[in-house]
Amino acid sequence: MTENKNDRKKELSVQQCEELLRILKVRFEKNEKLHQGIQWELVQAKLEANMEKLWSLNEMETTGGEPDVIGYDESKEEYMFVDCSSESPKNRRSLCYDRDALESRKEHKPENSAIDMANAMGIEILTEDQYRELQKLGSFDTKTSSWVKTPAHIRELGGAIFCDRRYDTVFLYHNGADSYYGVRGFRGFIKI
Structure with a gap:
């Protein structure tokens, strides 16, 4: 078993x-x-x-x-x-956004979703505001990107949002929640 x-x-x-x-x-x-x-x-x-x-x-x-x-x-x-890894955590990449997105894929499904993985780890995905606050402490995701917590109204329409840092600027983007890329993961947090 x-x-x-x-x-x-x-x-x-x-x-x-x-x-x-x-x-x-x-x-x-x-x-x-x-x-x-x-x-x-x-x-x-x-x-x-x-x-x-x-x-x-x-x-x-x-x-x-x-x-x-x-x-x-x-x-x-x-x-x-x-x-605080310089790039999106290596073993948390190639994930779609959430369970609904994962189940909606007919083929070439990723192994997991960012939300499911975060829940299994006992952590939460950063919000856009938290991501921007982190970026004030250094330069993160200059070659990768990270899913961030997506507002319900965007998610209901099939989308999800992610951020990265390019040209010394933090950018917010959108994608279908079922998309996944080898350079996109997620950053999490936990309060203790």
């Missing part, structure tokens, strides 16, 4: 936790400009108290997202981790 990815336990071994925390700490210290004024010790304490979310961060990491802290919401006491 084959294991369904969605049926996997959302747990990491002690060794996996230690390795992920080490990777996240090194990245955190390397990219101070992303999270000025935030202390790693406080972030680590939150992570260690939220093992399911740590599992989601591991999913972000293993699919090429290079998650890092980009903010802290004092009112909710939550840190925001976002995929």
